[in-house]
Amino acid sequence: MSNSTEKIEYVSYLDYQGKYKGFLSWIMATDHKRIGLLYMYSIMTFFFIGAFFGLLMKIEMLSPGETIMKPQTYNGVFTLHGILMIFMVVIPGLSAVFGNFFLPILIGAKDVAFPKLNRFSWWIFIVGSIMAVASQLLKDGPPDTGWTFYAPYSSQTGTNVIMATAAAFVLGFSSILTGLNFIVTIHQMRAPGMRFFNMPLFPWALYATAWIQLLATPIIGITLLMLIAERMFQIGFFDPALGGDPLLFQHLFWIYSHPAVYVMMLPAMGVITEIIPTFCQRQIYGYKAVAISSLAIAGVGFLVWGHHMYTSGMSDQARWFFSLLTFIVAVPSAIKVFNWITTMYNGSIDVKPPFLYALAFIFLFIIGGTTGLLLGSVATNVQVHDTSFVVAHFHYIIFGGMGFAFFAAIHYWLPKMYGRMYNFKIANIALVINFIGFNLLYFPQFIIGVEGMPRRYFDYPAQFQPMQVISSIGGFILVAGLILMVFNLVKGAKSGPVAPSNPWNGSTLEWTLPATPSLENFDEEPVIKENPYDYK
Amino acid sequence: MFSNASNFVNGVDSAFLIITGISVFFLVALTAAMIYFVVKYNRKKGKPAVQIKDNSLLEITWIVIPMLLVLYMFYIGWEGFLPMREVPKDAIEITAVGSMWKYEFIYPGNKSSDTLMVPLNKAVKVNLASKDVLHGFSVPGFRIKEDMVPQKNNYSWFTAGELGDFDVYCTVYCGVSHSYMNSIIRVVTPADYDKWLKALPVKKADNSLGLKVLEKNGCIACHTLDGTKSVGPTFKGLHGATIDVTTAGANRKLTVDDAYLESSITDPNKDIVTGYPPGVMKSYKGIIKDKDIKLINEYLKTLK
Known part of the structure; x- marks a missing residue:
C-alpha cells in the first residue's frame, strides 16, 4: 500500500460527497464546476424574469397610449429589465458560468487559484441580486431612471434609486473578484509545460475579460457611491442645482460601462472560437491573431466611452477623437470574424446545434457590429442616438451576439457538464424559432429608430405602430423558442441518453476527461502539448 | 436625391448610405461564404478536413483593408457632422428651454412660444437650456440632435429648406411624462414669420x-x-x-x-x-x- 502512484478512484464531481450534503453541498461548494453551475441556474432565473419584463414592454408597445400599464409603471419596468439583464445576467454571463467551469480544465488545473474567494464571489452576487430585487419592492417604488442612472434625474427622483445603485455596487465586487481570481489562475495554475501560447483561445478571451473586470468595475463602484452621497447628503457631484456636472456622471458611467460591453462580448467570441474548429475538424485559422485581437479589443475598448456622449455637449475635439478610436476598435472584431469563416474552409463540417448557434451568432454579430459603425460615425450618430436604433443595435450585440454564444456554449458543453445529451432535432427547431423571433423583434426597431422613434417612450406617434406590432410579435415568438430550448436542455441534462466523453470529436483538454469530470478534474497530471488543439 | 428639409440632410444621409452600403456588402459576402462552406465542406460528403497553414499576407490584407475602410467611414462621418458646429454669424438666435415635460422657445424681445416657428432658408441658431434635468432636442427630419443640460450652453443650428411641420422629440429620459415632451418646428415664409413674430406677445414676468x-x-x-x-x-x-x-x-x-x-x-x-x-x-x-x-x-x- 506504500505505492505513491496509487490510482485515485474516479468519482464524478456531481456525485462527490464532501463535508456537506444536499443543498449545502452546492452553496458551500468550492469546486469551480459546481460554482459555474450555481451561476448558470441563478443567471437563467434572472434572465427569464428580465425577459418577462421585456415582454410586458412589448405588450405595452402594441398600441400608442396606455395599453396595459401606466407611464410610471412602464418606466419602472424598463429600468428593472435593464438592471437585471445588465448587472445580473450578461456581465457575469459566460465568464462566470463557462469560465468557471472550463477555464481550469482548459489549462490543466485542478481548480481556480482561490476556490473560497470564488464561492464568496457567488455569495456576493446573490446578496447584490437580492438587493436589486428589494429595490423594486420597497415603499418608495421601483427606480425609474433607466439602467444608466443619468444624473441629475437620478439624484432628484423620489424612487428607490439608492437601493438599486447599492445593489449594482455590490454586484460589481462579485465581478472584480472573479476577474482577479481568473487572472491569478491563468498566471499561476497552468499545468507544467503550458505557456501562454499553448493555451486554447477561450482562456485567452477570459484573460482579456478579467483585466477589464478588475480595472474598470471600481470606477462604476465609486460613481454610484458618489450618486448615493449626492442623494443622501446633498454633496454636489452631478446635480447642477448643487454645483455639480451631469456630464461628469456620464463620463464616469461610460468609462466603466463601455468596457463592460467587452466583458460581455469577449468570452462570447472565445466560445465561438472553440466551437467552430471542433465542428469543422480544423485548427483555428490565425491562432495568434485571434489571441492578440482579444487583448487589443480589451485595451482599445477602454478608450472609446465618449461615443455614448456625442450629443451631450462635449467639446468638438472629444467628438472626433472618440469617433476615430471607436472605428479603430472595430478592426480586431472584424479580424476574428474573418478567422472564424476561414476556419470553415476545407473543413469537414458537422452541422450540429452548437455549430448552428455559432453560425447564427456570426450573422447577428455582423449586423450588430456594422450598425455600431453608424453609431460610431458622428454625423449618423446624431440622427440615431437615443432612438430605438440604439436599442436594436445593443440587443443585436448582446442578445444576438453574447446571448446566442451562451446558447451555443450550453449546447456544446452540456454533455461535459451533465454527462448526458439533449435531443438534436428539438434543439434545431428551437434555434430556428429563436432566430426568426429575434430578428422580428429587433430589426423593426432599426427602421423606426432611423425615422426618429426615441427610446424609453411609454407612448409614441401613430406612424411607428406597424413596426412596433411586428416587433411585439417577434417578442412572443422568441420567448416561445427560448422556452422550448430550455425545456429540451433540462430534459437532456436530467434524463437524456448518456453521452460519450468526446461526443463532438473535440481536440481540447476537456474532451480527454470522463463525460463528467471528477472533483479535481485531472486525477493524473495531463501531458501538455505544444498545440492547444491536439488532444485526441 | 435627398430631402432638403435642412442643410444637414445631405451630409448625414450620404454618410448613412455609404456606411450602410459597406456594411451590407460585408454582411452578404460573409454570410454567403459561410453558407457556401457549410454546403461544400459538409461532413456528409465524406472528405476529411485539410489543415491550412497561416498565411501572413492574407492576414495583413484583412487587417489593412478594414483599417482603411473604417478610417474612410470615420472621415465621412466627421465631414457630415462638422457643419453642425459652424453657425453662420447672421443666424437668428432663439433659446429653447426644456423643463419637465415641455419646450418653451424664447424669441428676441423676450417673446415666448411653445412651437418653434422659423423662416424658410434662413439660418437659425437654437441655444439649448434646461430648467431641471437633462432633456433632448431632437429633430429627426432635420438630422439634428443635442442634449439640453442645466447650466450648460449647448446649441444647435439649421437652415430649413422646405415649408411644413417637423417633429421635435425629447430623447433624454426625463421622468414620468418623458414621451409626452414634444413640440413642432413650423417652417413658414419669411413674410409669414415676421407677421407671426410681431403678433407674439411679450412674456409677462411674474416676480413673486x-x-x-x-x-x-x-x-x-x-x-x-x-x-x-x-x-x-x-x-x-x-x-x-x-x-x-x-x-x-x-x-x-x-x-x-x-x-x-x-x-x-x-x-x-x-x-x-x-x-x-x-x-x-x-x-x-x-x-x-x-x-x-x-x-x-x-x-x-x-x-x-
Missing part, C-alpha cells in the same frame, strides 16, 4: 419670490399652476381647500393650511391625496429652507 422657489426646485413639473391635473395635485386654489387624503392607511378630510403644506414638502408620503399614488415625490426636508417654504405658502395663497 414664492414662484421662484417653486421653479428652482422643479415643483411645477408635477403641480400645475392653472388647475390642470398632472402627476400631483394642482396648486391653483389649493390653499384653504378641503381635500381627501389617506394618512397611515385611513381616509380623512383636511383643510389645507401652512402646516399641512409644510409637512407635504418635508414628508410627502405622510398624507396622500386621494387619486394620486404614493412614493412619487421625494422629501424636500433640508433642501427647501424654512423661509422658502413660507414664501411658497404666501404665493399659493394668491393662486385662487
Whole structure:
C-alpha cells in the first residue's frame, strides 16, 4: 500500500460527497464546476424574469397610449429589465458560468487559484441580486431612471434609486473578484509545460475579460457611491442645482460601462472560437491573431466611452477623437470574424446545434457590429442616438451576439457538464424559432429608430405602430423558442441518453476527461502539448 | 436625391448610405461564404478536413483593408457632422428651454412660444437650456440632435429648406411624462414669420419670490399652476381647500393650511391625496429652507 502512484478512484464531481450534503453541498461548494453551475441556474432565473419584463414592454408597445400599464409603471419596468439583464445576467454571463467551469480544465488545473474567494464571489452576487430585487419592492417604488442612472434625474427622483445603485455596487465586487481570481489562475495554475501560447483561445478571451473586470468595475463602484452621497447628503457631484456636472456622471458611467460591453462580448467570441474548429475538424485559422485581437479589443475598448456622449455637449475635439478610436476598435472584431469563416474552409463540417448557434451568432454579430459603425460615425450618430436604433443595435450585440454564444456554449458543453445529451432535432427547431423571433423583434426597431422613434417612450406617434406590432410579435415568438430550448436542455441534462466523453470529436483538454469530470478534474497530471488543439 | 428639409440632410444621409452600403456588402459576402462552406465542406460528403497553414499576407490584407475602410467611414462621418458646429454669424438666435415635460422657445424681445416657428432658408441658431434635468432636442427630419443640460450652453443650428411641420422629440429620459415632451418646428415664409413674430406677445414676468422657489426646485413639473391635473395635485386654489387624503392607511378630510403644506414638502408620503399614488415625490426636508417654504405658502395663497 506504500505505492505513491496509487490510482485515485474516479468519482464524478456531481456525485462527490464532501463535508456537506444536499443543498449545502452546492452553496458551500468550492469546486469551480459546481460554482459555474450555481451561476448558470441563478443567471437563467434572472434572465427569464428580465425577459418577462421585456415582454410586458412589448405588450405595452402594441398600441400608442396606455395599453396595459401606466407611464410610471412602464418606466419602472424598463429600468428593472435593464438592471437585471445588465448587472445580473450578461456581465457575469459566460465568464462566470463557462469560465468557471472550463477555464481550469482548459489549462490543466485542478481548480481556480482561490476556490473560497470564488464561492464568496457567488455569495456576493446573490446578496447584490437580492438587493436589486428589494429595490423594486420597497415603499418608495421601483427606480425609474433607466439602467444608466443619468444624473441629475437620478439624484432628484423620489424612487428607490439608492437601493438599486447599492445593489449594482455590490454586484460589481462579485465581478472584480472573479476577474482577479481568473487572472491569478491563468498566471499561476497552468499545468507544467503550458505557456501562454499553448493555451486554447477561450482562456485567452477570459484573460482579456478579467483585466477589464478588475480595472474598470471600481470606477462604476465609486460613481454610484458618489450618486448615493449626492442623494443622501446633498454633496454636489452631478446635480447642477448643487454645483455639480451631469456630464461628469456620464463620463464616469461610460468609462466603466463601455468596457463592460467587452466583458460581455469577449468570452462570447472565445466560445465561438472553440466551437467552430471542433465542428469543422480544423485548427483555428490565425491562432495568434485571434489571441492578440482579444487583448487589443480589451485595451482599445477602454478608450472609446465618449461615443455614448456625442450629443451631450462635449467639446468638438472629444467628438472626433472618440469617433476615430471607436472605428479603430472595430478592426480586431472584424479580424476574428474573418478567422472564424476561414476556419470553415476545407473543413469537414458537422452541422450540429452548437455549430448552428455559432453560425447564427456570426450573422447577428455582423449586423450588430456594422450598425455600431453608424453609431460610431458622428454625423449618423446624431440622427440615431437615443432612438430605438440604439436599442436594436445593443440587443443585436448582446442578445444576438453574447446571448446566442451562451446558447451555443450550453449546447456544446452540456454533455461535459451533465454527462448526458439533449435531443438534436428539438434543439434545431428551437434555434430556428429563436432566430426568426429575434430578428422580428429587433430589426423593426432599426427602421423606426432611423425615422426618429426615441427610446424609453411609454407612448409614441401613430406612424411607428406597424413596426412596433411586428416587433411585439417577434417578442412572443422568441420567448416561445427560448422556452422550448430550455425545456429540451433540462430534459437532456436530467434524463437524456448518456453521452460519450468526446461526443463532438473535440481536440481540447476537456474532451480527454470522463463525460463528467471528477472533483479535481485531472486525477493524473495531463501531458501538455505544444498545440492547444491536439488532444485526441 | 435627398430631402432638403435642412442643410444637414445631405451630409448625414450620404454618410448613412455609404456606411450602410459597406456594411451590407460585408454582411452578404460573409454570410454567403459561410453558407457556401457549410454546403461544400459538409461532413456528409465524406472528405476529411485539410489543415491550412497561416498565411501572413492574407492576414495583413484583412487587417489593412478594414483599417482603411473604417478610417474612410470615420472621415465621412466627421465631414457630415462638422457643419453642425459652424453657425453662420447672421443666424437668428432663439433659446429653447426644456423643463419637465415641455419646450418653451424664447424669441428676441423676450417673446415666448411653445412651437418653434422659423423662416424658410434662413439660418437659425437654437441655444439649448434646461430648467431641471437633462432633456433632448431632437429633430429627426432635420438630422439634428443635442442634449439640453442645466447650466450648460449647448446649441444647435439649421437652415430649413422646405415649408411644413417637423417633429421635435425629447430623447433624454426625463421622468414620468418623458414621451409626452414634444413640440413642432413650423417652417413658414419669411413674410409669414415676421407677421407671426410681431403678433407674439411679450412674456409677462411674474416676480413673486414664492414662484421662484417653486421653479428652482422643479415643483411645477408635477403641480400645475392653472388647475390642470398632472402627476400631483394642482396648486391653483389649493390653499384653504378641503381635500381627501389617506394618512397611515385611513381616509380623512383636511383643510389645507401652512402646516399641512409644510409637512407635504418635508414628508410627502405622510398624507396622500386621494387619486394620486404614493412614493412619487421625494422629501424636500433640508433642501427647501424654512423661509422658502413660507414664501411658497404666501404665493399659493394668491393662486385662487
